[in-house]
Amino acid sequence: MAIALQVAGLRKSYADMPVLGPIDVGLAAGSISVVIGRSGCGKTTLLRCLGGLETPDAGSVTAGGAALRRESVGYVFQEPRLMPWLSVARNVGFGLAAWDPERRDRAVAAALDRIGLPDAGQALPKQLSGGMAQRVALARGLAPEPDLLLLDEPFSALDPFTRAQMQEHLLHLHRAYGTTIVLITHDMDEALVLADRILVMxxxxxxxxxxxxxxxxxxxRPRRPADPLLSNWRASLAGLLSES
Ligand SMILES: Nc1ncnc2c1ncn2[C@@H]1O[C@H](COP(=O)(O)OP(=O)(O)O)[C@@H](O)[C@H]1O
Ligand SMILES: [Mg+2]
Structure with missing residues:
Protein backbone atom coordinates (compact mmCIF):
# COMPACT_ATOMS: atom_id res chain seq x y z
CA MET A 1 0.00 0.00 0.00
CA ALA A 2 1.46 3.36 -0.95
CA ILE A 3 1.67 5.94 1.80
CA ALA A 4 1.66 9.72 1.93
CA LEU A 5 4.64 11.10 3.79
CA GLN A 6 4.71 14.21 5.98
CA VAL A 7 8.06 15.68 6.91
CA ALA A 8 7.95 18.46 9.50
CA GLY A 9 10.77 20.53 10.95
CA LEU A 10 13.39 17.89 10.16
CA ARG A 11 16.95 18.84 11.16
CA LYS A 12 20.21 16.95 11.39
CA SER A 13 23.72 17.88 12.52
CA TYR A 14 26.97 15.96 12.49
CA ALA A 15 29.39 16.87 15.28
CA ASP A 16 27.46 20.07 16.00
CA MET A 17 27.60 21.13 12.35
CA PRO A 18 24.02 21.52 11.01
CA VAL A 19 23.90 19.79 7.61
CA LEU A 20 20.15 19.56 7.07
CA GLY A 21 17.00 21.45 7.69
CA PRO A 22 14.58 22.54 8.54
CA ILE A 23 12.81 20.37 5.97
CA ASP A 24 9.03 20.64 5.69
CA VAL A 25 7.40 18.77 2.85
CA GLY A 26 4.47 16.50 2.12
CA LEU A 27 4.75 13.73 -0.48
CA ALA A 28 1.60 12.26 -2.04
CA ALA A 29 0.88 8.54 -1.82
CA GLY A 30 2.14 6.70 -4.88
CA SER A 31 4.08 9.69 -6.20
CA ILE A 32 7.65 9.74 -7.52
CA SER A 33 9.62 12.58 -5.95
CA VAL A 34 13.11 13.27 -7.20
CA VAL A 35 15.59 15.13 -5.01
CA ILE A 36 18.31 16.87 -6.99
CA GLY A 37 21.19 19.05 -5.87
CA ARG A 38 24.94 19.37 -5.74
CA SER A 39 27.21 16.96 -3.98
CA GLY A 40 27.32 17.64 -0.25
CA CYS A 41 24.01 19.53 -0.07
CA GLY A 42 22.46 16.92 2.23
CA LYS A 43 20.49 14.61 -0.10
CA THR A 44 21.72 11.35 1.41
CA THR A 45 21.26 12.68 4.94
CA LEU A 46 17.65 13.57 4.09
CA LEU A 47 16.98 10.12 2.63
CA ARG A 48 18.54 8.36 5.63
CA CYS A 49 16.40 10.46 7.98
CA LEU A 50 13.28 9.62 5.93
CA GLY A 51 14.00 5.90 6.17
CA GLY A 52 14.98 5.89 9.84
CA LEU A 53 18.62 4.95 9.18
CA GLU A 54 19.58 8.22 10.84
CA THR A 55 17.97 9.82 13.90
CA PRO A 56 17.16 13.47 13.23
CA ASP A 57 17.97 16.10 15.86
CA ALA A 58 14.49 17.54 15.52
CA GLY A 59 11.31 17.11 13.53
CA SER A 60 9.28 14.16 12.39
CA VAL A 61 8.59 11.87 9.47
CA THR A 62 5.08 10.47 9.59
CA ALA A 63 2.78 8.46 7.35
CA GLY A 64 -0.88 9.30 7.78
CA GLY A 65 -0.18 10.81 11.20
CA ALA A 66 1.66 7.73 12.53
CA ALA A 67 5.39 7.13 12.79
CA LEU A 68 6.84 5.39 9.76
CA ARG A 69 7.74 1.75 10.42
CA ARG A 70 11.23 0.68 9.36
CA GLU A 71 9.94 -2.54 7.79
CA SER A 72 7.69 -0.59 5.43
CA VAL A 73 10.70 1.13 3.81
CA GLY A 74 12.81 -0.29 0.97
CA TYR A 75 16.27 1.02 0.06
CA VAL A 76 18.34 0.97 -3.11
CA PHE A 77 21.85 2.40 -2.98
CA GLN A 78 24.28 3.61 -5.63
CA GLU A 79 26.02 0.22 -5.71
CA PRO A 80 24.04 -3.03 -5.73
CA ARG A 81 25.46 -4.23 -2.36
CA LEU A 82 24.58 -7.86 -3.10
CA MET A 83 26.02 -10.59 -0.92
CA PRO A 84 28.44 -12.44 -3.22
CA TRP A 85 28.04 -15.84 -1.54
CA LEU A 86 24.25 -15.89 -1.86
CA SER A 87 22.26 -16.67 -4.99
CA VAL A 88 20.28 -13.89 -6.66
CA ALA A 89 17.05 -15.34 -5.21
CA ARG A 90 18.52 -15.43 -1.68
CA ASN A 91 19.72 -11.85 -2.08
CA VAL A 92 16.30 -10.69 -3.25
CA GLY A 93 14.60 -12.54 -0.38
CA PHE A 94 17.11 -11.39 2.21
CA GLY A 95 14.77 -9.04 4.06
CA LEU A 96 11.97 -11.62 4.10
CA ALA A 97 13.47 -14.09 6.60
CA ALA A 98 10.43 -13.76 8.86
CA TRP A 99 8.00 -14.59 6.04
CA ASP A 100 6.43 -17.96 5.51
CA PRO A 101 8.74 -19.69 2.93
CA GLU A 102 6.03 -20.12 0.30
CA ARG A 103 5.02 -16.49 0.48
CA ARG A 104 8.69 -15.49 0.38
CA ASP A 105 9.36 -17.62 -2.72
CA ARG A 106 6.35 -16.11 -4.46
CA ALA A 107 7.45 -12.56 -3.63
CA VAL A 108 11.01 -13.25 -4.85
CA ALA A 109 9.77 -14.82 -8.09
CA ALA A 110 7.38 -11.91 -8.70
CA ALA A 111 10.12 -9.33 -8.08
CA LEU A 112 12.57 -11.12 -10.43
CA ASP A 113 9.85 -11.39 -13.02
CA ARG A 114 9.10 -7.69 -12.82
CA ILE A 115 12.72 -6.65 -13.34
CA GLY A 116 12.87 -8.92 -16.39
CA LEU A 117 15.18 -11.57 -14.88
CA PRO A 118 12.77 -14.45 -14.18
CA ASP A 119 15.43 -17.13 -14.69
CA ALA A 120 18.29 -15.51 -12.76
CA GLY A 121 17.33 -16.78 -9.27
CA GLN A 122 20.04 -19.46 -9.07
CA ALA A 123 22.83 -17.26 -10.47
CA LEU A 124 25.53 -15.81 -8.24
CA PRO A 125 26.11 -12.03 -8.20
CA LYS A 126 29.55 -12.40 -9.87
CA GLN A 127 27.80 -13.78 -12.97
CA LEU A 128 25.80 -10.56 -13.42
CA SER A 129 26.68 -7.42 -15.38
CA GLY A 130 26.57 -4.10 -13.49
CA GLY A 131 23.13 -3.28 -14.88
CA MET A 132 21.74 -6.70 -14.02
CA ALA A 133 23.15 -6.50 -10.49
CA GLN A 134 21.48 -3.13 -10.01
CA ARG A 135 18.20 -4.59 -11.29
CA VAL A 136 18.53 -7.34 -8.68
CA ALA A 137 19.10 -4.63 -6.05
CA LEU A 138 15.87 -2.98 -7.25
CA ALA A 139 14.06 -6.32 -6.95
CA ARG A 140 15.43 -6.73 -3.41
CA GLY A 141 14.16 -3.25 -2.53
CA LEU A 142 10.69 -4.07 -3.82
CA ALA A 143 10.27 -7.74 -2.82
CA PRO A 144 8.98 -6.85 0.69
CA GLU A 145 6.40 -4.63 -1.07
CA PRO A 146 7.45 -1.58 0.94
CA ASP A 147 5.10 1.36 1.33
CA LEU A 148 8.00 3.68 0.61
CA LEU A 149 10.99 3.06 -1.67
CA LEU A 150 14.07 5.25 -1.17
CA LEU A 151 16.72 5.27 -3.90
CA ASP A 152 20.06 7.02 -3.45
CA GLU A 153 21.57 7.73 -6.89
CA PRO A 154 20.75 4.15 -7.89
CA PHE A 155 21.75 4.43 -11.55
CA SER A 156 24.64 6.88 -11.51
CA ALA A 157 27.32 4.18 -11.86
CA LEU A 158 25.72 2.81 -15.05
CA ASP A 159 26.38 3.68 -18.67
CA PRO A 160 23.77 5.96 -20.31
CA PHE A 161 22.01 3.16 -22.23
CA THR A 162 21.72 0.87 -19.18
CA ARG A 163 20.63 3.84 -17.13
CA ALA A 164 17.76 4.60 -19.51
CA GLN A 165 16.72 0.93 -19.35
CA MET A 166 16.79 1.03 -15.55
CA GLN A 167 14.61 4.12 -15.52
CA GLU A 168 12.07 2.19 -17.61
CA HIS A 169 12.26 -0.74 -15.21
CA LEU A 170 11.67 1.57 -12.29
CA LEU A 171 8.59 3.08 -13.93
CA HIS A 172 7.32 -0.39 -14.75
CA LEU A 173 7.79 -1.44 -11.13
CA HIS A 174 6.13 1.71 -9.94
CA ARG A 175 3.08 0.92 -12.06
CA ALA A 176 3.02 -2.66 -10.74
CA TYR A 177 3.53 -1.89 -7.04
CA GLY A 178 2.29 1.71 -6.83
CA THR A 179 4.87 2.43 -4.14
CA THR A 180 5.64 5.97 -3.00
CA ILE A 181 9.14 6.67 -4.30
CA VAL A 182 11.83 9.18 -3.35
CA LEU A 183 14.85 9.08 -5.65
CA ILE A 184 18.06 11.09 -5.41
CA THR A 185 19.96 12.04 -8.52
CA HIS A 186 22.27 14.74 -9.77
CA ASP A 187 21.14 14.13 -13.34
CA MET A 188 18.60 16.61 -14.72
CA ASP A 189 17.31 14.29 -17.43
CA GLU A 190 16.78 11.49 -14.94
CA ALA A 191 14.75 13.88 -12.79
CA LEU A 192 12.70 15.07 -15.78
CA VAL A 193 12.01 11.57 -17.10
CA LEU A 194 10.91 10.15 -13.75
CA ALA A 195 9.50 12.81 -11.46
CA ASP A 196 5.99 13.83 -10.54
CA ARG A 197 7.75 16.27 -8.30
CA ILE A 198 11.30 17.65 -8.30
CA LEU A 199 12.73 18.99 -5.05
CA VAL A 200 15.83 21.08 -5.69
CA MET A 201 18.11 21.06 -2.66
CA ARG A 221 4.64 9.36 -19.71
CA PRO A 222 6.65 7.85 -21.26
CA ARG A 223 8.91 10.88 -21.43
CA ARG A 224 11.99 11.04 -23.62
CA PRO A 225 14.88 13.39 -22.81
CA ALA A 226 14.74 14.56 -26.45
CA ASP A 227 11.06 15.56 -26.13
CA PRO A 228 10.76 19.32 -26.80
CA LEU A 229 8.21 19.58 -23.97
CA LEU A 230 11.01 18.74 -21.57
CA SER A 231 13.27 21.55 -22.71
CA ASN A 232 11.48 24.35 -20.82
CA TRP A 233 11.58 22.30 -17.64
CA ARG A 234 15.24 21.51 -18.26
CA ALA A 235 16.03 25.21 -18.66
CA SER A 236 14.24 26.06 -15.38
CA LEU A 237 16.00 23.28 -13.58
CA ALA A 238 19.41 24.25 -14.98
CA GLY A 239 18.81 27.81 -13.79
CA LEU A 240 17.86 26.67 -10.30
CA LEU A 241 20.85 24.34 -10.05
CA SER A 242 23.36 26.90 -11.26
CA GLU A 243 22.20 29.32 -8.54
CA SER A 244 22.96 26.73 -5.90
N1 LIG B 1 28.31 10.40 8.87
C1 LIG B 1 28.70 11.67 8.69
N2 LIG B 1 29.51 12.29 9.57
C2 LIG B 1 29.89 13.57 9.41
N3 LIG B 1 29.50 14.35 8.37
C3 LIG B 1 28.68 13.79 7.46
C4 LIG B 1 28.23 12.44 7.56
N4 LIG B 1 27.43 12.17 6.49
C5 LIG B 1 27.39 13.30 5.78
N5 LIG B 1 28.13 14.28 6.34
C6 LIG B 1 28.29 15.66 5.85
O1 LIG B 1 26.98 16.17 5.68
C7 LIG B 1 26.90 16.97 4.50
C8 LIG B 1 25.80 16.42 3.60
O2 LIG B 1 26.21 15.14 3.14
P1 LIG B 1 25.30 14.20 2.24
O3 LIG B 1 23.96 14.13 2.86
O4 LIG B 1 26.02 12.94 2.03
O5 LIG B 1 25.20 15.05 0.90
P2 LIG B 1 24.84 14.59 -0.61
O6 LIG B 1 24.21 13.25 -0.53
O7 LIG B 1 23.95 15.66 -1.13
O8 LIG B 1 26.14 14.57 -1.36
C9 LIG B 1 28.27 16.95 3.89
O9 LIG B 1 28.96 18.09 4.30
C10 LIG B 1 28.92 15.72 4.47
O10 LIG B 1 30.32 15.86 4.55
MG1 LIG C 1 24.72 11.41 -1.40
Whole structure:
Protein backbone atom coordinates (compact mmCIF):
# COMPACT_ATOMS: atom_id res chain seq x y z
CA MET A 1 0.00 0.00 0.00
CA ALA A 2 1.46 3.36 -0.95
CA ILE A 3 1.67 5.94 1.80
CA ALA A 4 1.66 9.72 1.93
CA LEU A 5 4.64 11.10 3.79
CA GLN A 6 4.71 14.21 5.98
CA VAL A 7 8.06 15.68 6.91
CA ALA A 8 7.95 18.46 9.50
CA GLY A 9 10.77 20.53 10.95
CA LEU A 10 13.39 17.89 10.16
CA ARG A 11 16.95 18.84 11.16
CA LYS A 12 20.21 16.95 11.39
CA SER A 13 23.72 17.88 12.52
CA TYR A 14 26.97 15.96 12.49
CA ALA A 15 29.39 16.87 15.28
CA ASP A 16 27.46 20.07 16.00
CA MET A 17 27.60 21.13 12.35
CA PRO A 18 24.02 21.52 11.01
CA VAL A 19 23.90 19.79 7.61
CA LEU A 20 20.15 19.56 7.07
CA GLY A 21 17.00 21.45 7.69
CA PRO A 22 14.58 22.54 8.54
CA ILE A 23 12.81 20.37 5.97
CA ASP A 24 9.03 20.64 5.69
CA VAL A 25 7.40 18.77 2.85
CA GLY A 26 4.47 16.50 2.12
CA LEU A 27 4.75 13.73 -0.48
CA ALA A 28 1.60 12.26 -2.04
CA ALA A 29 0.88 8.54 -1.82
CA GLY A 30 2.14 6.70 -4.88
CA SER A 31 4.08 9.69 -6.20
CA ILE A 32 7.65 9.74 -7.52
CA SER A 33 9.62 12.58 -5.95
CA VAL A 34 13.11 13.27 -7.20
CA VAL A 35 15.59 15.13 -5.01
CA ILE A 36 18.31 16.87 -6.99
CA GLY A 37 21.19 19.05 -5.87
CA ARG A 38 24.94 19.37 -5.74
CA SER A 39 27.21 16.96 -3.98
CA GLY A 40 27.32 17.64 -0.25
CA CYS A 41 24.01 19.53 -0.07
CA GLY A 42 22.46 16.92 2.23
CA LYS A 43 20.49 14.61 -0.10
CA THR A 44 21.72 11.35 1.41
CA THR A 45 21.26 12.68 4.94
CA LEU A 46 17.65 13.57 4.09
CA LEU A 47 16.98 10.12 2.63
CA ARG A 48 18.54 8.36 5.63
CA CYS A 49 16.40 10.46 7.98
CA LEU A 50 13.28 9.62 5.93
CA GLY A 51 14.00 5.90 6.17
CA GLY A 52 14.98 5.89 9.84
CA LEU A 53 18.62 4.95 9.18
CA GLU A 54 19.58 8.22 10.84
CA THR A 55 17.97 9.82 13.90
CA PRO A 56 17.16 13.47 13.23
CA ASP A 57 17.97 16.10 15.86
CA ALA A 58 14.49 17.54 15.52
CA GLY A 59 11.31 17.11 13.53
CA SER A 60 9.28 14.16 12.39
CA VAL A 61 8.59 11.87 9.47
CA THR A 62 5.08 10.47 9.59
CA ALA A 63 2.78 8.46 7.35
CA GLY A 64 -0.88 9.30 7.78
CA GLY A 65 -0.18 10.81 11.20
CA ALA A 66 1.66 7.73 12.53
CA ALA A 67 5.39 7.13 12.79
CA LEU A 68 6.84 5.39 9.76
CA ARG A 69 7.74 1.75 10.42
CA ARG A 70 11.23 0.68 9.36
CA GLU A 71 9.94 -2.54 7.79
CA SER A 72 7.69 -0.59 5.43
CA VAL A 73 10.70 1.13 3.81
CA GLY A 74 12.81 -0.29 0.97
CA TYR A 75 16.27 1.02 0.06
CA VAL A 76 18.34 0.97 -3.11
CA PHE A 77 21.85 2.40 -2.98
CA GLN A 78 24.28 3.61 -5.63
CA GLU A 79 26.02 0.22 -5.71
CA PRO A 80 24.04 -3.03 -5.73
CA ARG A 81 25.46 -4.23 -2.36
CA LEU A 82 24.58 -7.86 -3.10
CA MET A 83 26.02 -10.59 -0.92
CA PRO A 84 28.44 -12.44 -3.22
CA TRP A 85 28.04 -15.84 -1.54
CA LEU A 86 24.25 -15.89 -1.86
CA SER A 87 22.26 -16.67 -4.99
CA VAL A 88 20.28 -13.89 -6.66
CA ALA A 89 17.05 -15.34 -5.21
CA ARG A 90 18.52 -15.43 -1.68
CA ASN A 91 19.72 -11.85 -2.08
CA VAL A 92 16.30 -10.69 -3.25
CA GLY A 93 14.60 -12.54 -0.38
CA PHE A 94 17.11 -11.39 2.21
CA GLY A 95 14.77 -9.04 4.06
CA LEU A 96 11.97 -11.62 4.10
CA ALA A 97 13.47 -14.09 6.60
CA ALA A 98 10.43 -13.76 8.86
CA TRP A 99 8.00 -14.59 6.04
CA ASP A 100 6.43 -17.96 5.51
CA PRO A 101 8.74 -19.69 2.93
CA GLU A 102 6.03 -20.12 0.30
CA ARG A 103 5.02 -16.49 0.48
CA ARG A 104 8.69 -15.49 0.38
CA ASP A 105 9.36 -17.62 -2.72
CA ARG A 106 6.35 -16.11 -4.46
CA ALA A 107 7.45 -12.56 -3.63
CA VAL A 108 11.01 -13.25 -4.85
CA ALA A 109 9.77 -14.82 -8.09
CA ALA A 110 7.38 -11.91 -8.70
CA ALA A 111 10.12 -9.33 -8.08
CA LEU A 112 12.57 -11.12 -10.43
CA ASP A 113 9.85 -11.39 -13.02
CA ARG A 114 9.10 -7.69 -12.82
CA ILE A 115 12.72 -6.65 -13.34
CA GLY A 116 12.87 -8.92 -16.39
CA LEU A 117 15.18 -11.57 -14.88
CA PRO A 118 12.77 -14.45 -14.18
CA ASP A 119 15.43 -17.13 -14.69
CA ALA A 120 18.29 -15.51 -12.76
CA GLY A 121 17.33 -16.78 -9.27
CA GLN A 122 20.04 -19.46 -9.07
CA ALA A 123 22.83 -17.26 -10.47
CA LEU A 124 25.53 -15.81 -8.24
CA PRO A 125 26.11 -12.03 -8.20
CA LYS A 126 29.55 -12.40 -9.87
CA GLN A 127 27.80 -13.78 -12.97
CA LEU A 128 25.80 -10.56 -13.42
CA SER A 129 26.68 -7.42 -15.38
CA GLY A 130 26.57 -4.10 -13.49
CA GLY A 131 23.13 -3.28 -14.88
CA MET A 132 21.74 -6.70 -14.02
CA ALA A 133 23.15 -6.50 -10.49
CA GLN A 134 21.48 -3.13 -10.01
CA ARG A 135 18.20 -4.59 -11.29
CA VAL A 136 18.53 -7.34 -8.68
CA ALA A 137 19.10 -4.63 -6.05
CA LEU A 138 15.87 -2.98 -7.25
CA ALA A 139 14.06 -6.32 -6.95
CA ARG A 140 15.43 -6.73 -3.41
CA GLY A 141 14.16 -3.25 -2.53
CA LEU A 142 10.69 -4.07 -3.82
CA ALA A 143 10.27 -7.74 -2.82
CA PRO A 144 8.98 -6.85 0.69
CA GLU A 145 6.40 -4.63 -1.07
CA PRO A 146 7.45 -1.58 0.94
CA ASP A 147 5.10 1.36 1.33
CA LEU A 148 8.00 3.68 0.61
CA LEU A 149 10.99 3.06 -1.67
CA LEU A 150 14.07 5.25 -1.17
CA LEU A 151 16.72 5.27 -3.90
CA ASP A 152 20.06 7.02 -3.45
CA GLU A 153 21.57 7.73 -6.89
CA PRO A 154 20.75 4.15 -7.89
CA PHE A 155 21.75 4.43 -11.55
CA SER A 156 24.64 6.88 -11.51
CA ALA A 157 27.32 4.18 -11.86
CA LEU A 158 25.72 2.81 -15.05
CA ASP A 159 26.38 3.68 -18.67
CA PRO A 160 23.77 5.96 -20.31
CA PHE A 161 22.01 3.16 -22.23
CA THR A 162 21.72 0.87 -19.18
CA ARG A 163 20.63 3.84 -17.13
CA ALA A 164 17.76 4.60 -19.51
CA GLN A 165 16.72 0.93 -19.35
CA MET A 166 16.79 1.03 -15.55
CA GLN A 167 14.61 4.12 -15.52
CA GLU A 168 12.07 2.19 -17.61
CA HIS A 169 12.26 -0.74 -15.21
CA LEU A 170 11.67 1.57 -12.29
CA LEU A 171 8.59 3.08 -13.93
CA HIS A 172 7.32 -0.39 -14.75
CA LEU A 173 7.79 -1.44 -11.13
CA HIS A 174 6.13 1.71 -9.94
CA ARG A 175 3.08 0.92 -12.06
CA ALA A 176 3.02 -2.66 -10.74
CA TYR A 177 3.53 -1.89 -7.04
CA GLY A 178 2.29 1.71 -6.83
CA THR A 179 4.87 2.43 -4.14
CA THR A 180 5.64 5.97 -3.00
CA ILE A 181 9.14 6.67 -4.30
CA VAL A 182 11.83 9.18 -3.35
CA LEU A 183 14.85 9.08 -5.65
CA ILE A 184 18.06 11.09 -5.41
CA THR A 185 19.96 12.04 -8.52
CA HIS A 186 22.27 14.74 -9.77
CA ASP A 187 21.14 14.13 -13.34
CA MET A 188 18.60 16.61 -14.72
CA ASP A 189 17.31 14.29 -17.43
CA GLU A 190 16.78 11.49 -14.94
CA ALA A 191 14.75 13.88 -12.79
CA LEU A 192 12.70 15.07 -15.78
CA VAL A 193 12.01 11.57 -17.10
CA LEU A 194 10.91 10.15 -13.75
CA ALA A 195 9.50 12.81 -11.46
CA ASP A 196 5.99 13.83 -10.54
CA ARG A 197 7.75 16.27 -8.30
CA ILE A 198 11.30 17.65 -8.30
CA LEU A 199 12.73 18.99 -5.05
CA VAL A 200 15.83 21.08 -5.69
CA MET A 201 18.11 21.06 -2.66
CA UNK A 202 20.76 23.58 -1.76
CA UNK A 203 23.29 23.54 1.01
CA UNK A 204 26.85 22.72 1.95
CA UNK A 205 29.82 24.84 3.03
CA UNK A 206 28.16 25.66 6.34
CA UNK A 207 24.65 26.15 4.95
CA UNK A 208 22.28 23.38 6.11
CA UNK A 209 20.61 21.53 3.24
CA UNK A 210 17.15 22.83 2.43
CA UNK A 211 14.56 22.63 -0.34
CA UNK A 212 15.16 25.67 -2.51
CA UNK A 213 12.56 24.90 -5.19
CA UNK A 214 9.70 22.52 -5.69
CA UNK A 215 8.60 21.74 -9.27
CA UNK A 216 5.81 19.52 -10.56
CA UNK A 217 6.46 18.69 -14.24
CA UNK A 218 2.98 17.63 -15.34
CA UNK A 219 4.12 15.77 -18.44
CA UNK A 220 2.64 12.59 -19.87
CA ARG A 221 4.64 9.36 -19.71
CA PRO A 222 6.65 7.85 -21.26
CA ARG A 223 8.91 10.88 -21.43
CA ARG A 224 11.99 11.04 -23.62
CA PRO A 225 14.88 13.39 -22.81
CA ALA A 226 14.74 14.56 -26.45
CA ASP A 227 11.06 15.56 -26.13
CA PRO A 228 10.76 19.32 -26.80
CA LEU A 229 8.21 19.58 -23.97
CA LEU A 230 11.01 18.74 -21.57
CA SER A 231 13.27 21.55 -22.71
CA ASN A 232 11.48 24.35 -20.82
CA TRP A 233 11.58 22.30 -17.64
CA ARG A 234 15.24 21.51 -18.26
CA ALA A 235 16.03 25.21 -18.66
CA SER A 236 14.24 26.06 -15.38
CA LEU A 237 16.00 23.28 -13.58
CA ALA A 238 19.41 24.25 -14.98
CA GLY A 239 18.81 27.81 -13.79
CA LEU A 240 17.86 26.67 -10.30
CA LEU A 241 20.85 24.34 -10.05
CA SER A 242 23.36 26.90 -11.26
CA GLU A 243 22.20 29.32 -8.54
CA SER A 244 22.96 26.73 -5.90
N1 LIG B 1 28.31 10.40 8.87
C1 LIG B 1 28.70 11.67 8.69
N2 LIG B 1 29.51 12.29 9.57
C2 LIG B 1 29.89 13.57 9.41
N3 LIG B 1 29.50 14.35 8.37
C3 LIG B 1 28.68 13.79 7.46
C4 LIG B 1 28.23 12.44 7.56
N4 LIG B 1 27.43 12.17 6.49
C5 LIG B 1 27.39 13.30 5.78
N5 LIG B 1 28.13 14.28 6.34
C6 LIG B 1 28.29 15.66 5.85
O1 LIG B 1 26.98 16.17 5.68
C7 LIG B 1 26.90 16.97 4.50
C8 LIG B 1 25.80 16.42 3.60
O2 LIG B 1 26.21 15.14 3.14
P1 LIG B 1 25.30 14.20 2.24
O3 LIG B 1 23.96 14.13 2.86
O4 LIG B 1 26.02 12.94 2.03
O5 LIG B 1 25.20 15.05 0.90
P2 LIG B 1 24.84 14.59 -0.61
O6 LIG B 1 24.21 13.25 -0.53
O7 LIG B 1 23.95 15.66 -1.13
O8 LIG B 1 26.14 14.57 -1.36
C9 LIG B 1 28.27 16.95 3.89
O9 LIG B 1 28.96 18.09 4.30
C10 LIG B 1 28.92 15.72 4.47
O10 LIG B 1 30.32 15.86 4.55
MG1 LIG C 1 24.72 11.41 -1.40
Missing amino acids: RGGHGVPGHIAADLAPALA
